[in-house]
Amino acid sequence: MSFAEYKFIKESMAHRYKGFDMMNIMSFDIICRTYGNDISLFRDFVASFLCKKINLPKKKSHDVLFSMGNYGRRKDYYEILEFARSSVAGDYIDISDAKWGISINIKNFFTSLSSVFKLKSSLSVTGKLSIAFMLSHYKNTIDYIERQAKEVEYNKFCSFCSAHAYEAILDEFFRLKKIPTYTLQHGLYFLFKKPPIDIIAYENMISDKLLCWGQFTKDEFVKFGIPRDRIDIVGYPRSIKDLKPYRIDDQKLSLLFLCARSKFDQTNKDIMKLCHEFIKLYPGTVKLTVKTHPSLDQLQYKQISQSYGFTFSEGQTIQSLITNGGYDFAIAYNSTAYVDSYLNNLIALHYQDAERENDAEVLDDKFSNADELMTKINAFIRLADKNEAWIDISNRLSYLVGYGINRYTEILDAKKNN
Missing domain, CATH: 3.40.50 (Rossmann fold)
Known part of the structure; x- marks a missing residue:
């Protein structure tokens, strides 16, 4: 229905x-x-x-x-x-x-x-x-x-x-x-x-x-x-950090795949297969970690990750992974995870299908196959280290999720009529 x-x-x-x-x-x-x-x-x-x-x-x-x-x-x-x-x-x-x-x-x-x-x-x-x-x-x-x-x-x-x-x-x-x-x-x-x-x-x-x-x-x-x-x-509901350029070693790439919820189970698996195809083109150069959504079958995703040679992350939040994991790029389908990556100073590559044509984007970072993923990564390896790029990213995040805005006290203060 x-x-x-x-x-x-x-x-x-x-x-x-x-x-x-x-x-x-x-x-x-x-x-x-x-x-x-x-x-x-x-x-x-x-x-x-x-x-x-x-x-x-x-x-x-x-x-x-x-x-x-x-x-x-x-x-x-x-x-x-x-x-x-x-x-x-x-x-x-x-x-x-x-x-x-x-x-x-x-x-x-x-x-x-x-x-x-x-x-x-x-x-x-x-x-x-x-x-x-x-x-x-x-x-x-x-x-x-x-x-x-x-x-x-x-x-x-x-x-x-x-x-x-x-x-x-x-x-x-x-x-x-x-x-x-x-x-x-x-x-x-x-x-x-x-x-x-x-x-x-x-x-x-x-x-x-x-x-x-x-x-x-x-x-x-x-x-x-x-x-x-x-x-x-009212702004993004987390403490924000200053966004700064970072260098990427193109001979040793580390990627983080942020899975979407169970409704998009097959899409997650399609992306994992696509990433496996991409990584096979660069043996020994690219590593990928999988972070599942709580609604997914954790054991099944762990087994799929192991079969592809991916690292499977357990018990960590997206923020802690990005902060402590030393990743060069995130890969996401879910919009919130995608934006979270940028807010934590990590460029995200956004998988696109027919359902996501109207989705928000921070940069021109969408891909739908292994060749497009390779093209985006090569382009953003150079972009990640440019201060101008992060100024543009900050401005775009301000529009998308209120980066740099905090009006919670102003609106919710019971002494004020809104």
Whole structure:
């Protein structure tokens, strides 16, 4: 099924529960079912009689409240949120720490089934049941939050990503109480020709304000239809370093391949094969290290790396690898990893296919085969040592991701009205 089917289902099911827009909350669940992601119907059925015990701080210590959703405790996500939190004092909820609670509400259960099954859509019975069960679960969670959070004194609320269910519930909760809400950009978003699941970052941008990195993201959101006044540019959410020229020994090249997430599993493998073909042209001259995405099958990628003679990196972040690894170039497909490399003073070569034609670029660094990769590397060996090139790179990064900008305190300070 397609994005159009997702939109149809979401719009057809539109309704509120205690003032909460349930389709804002259900967006990720609906798009996962329409895009054919795996479903555990038993798990969803059990969840329909449970709630997530999301507890707001019993005693307010600061005027701003931050939240982190249950996204597998990804270190890079926490780094982004921690940067925002370091800019302004605030209380904090980590939904990954929230416990499950029994919440049997027969009315929630049957009204949710009724809301879903009256739809005329091509969604399977299993898909409809899954959505209905989760709808009941989110209603139970709303009931729990409202019972335990009678009084709210915060002046601002900032979620990590309000496009996803539990943080969407909190965002709805605070907006219903007329408290301004904000959400953070956590990747270099751009509009695909065929919208992937990530499209909900645009389509379900429910917070009052999106705090985005640079002008590029703001332009993309405006292109999608989000009003300009709902988007504030705040800068890249990490400490930045001065970007300086560096020398490359063309007789001893060291490359770092930054794998994309599991959705692009086959693309990762295509790039690894391409790199192997390239390295065979320069025996003993080029070495490559593979850094996998957390969502990938680590053992499988380790075996593939070993079969090609690549080094397999385990347990390190992109930043630590780049800082300590002594690499000459990074190779990336994922846009965020690609830009991260440049921000850490490492030129990145960007694999291009039909899906990535509209993707952001720092330099003319795209390639699609071994010959193009060789051409780019030869060109950038000379460019890496030129001060003018890094001035251009800095300017481009400022547009793409807000390099050199930091407005988190200005925007999130609870004493200011934005």
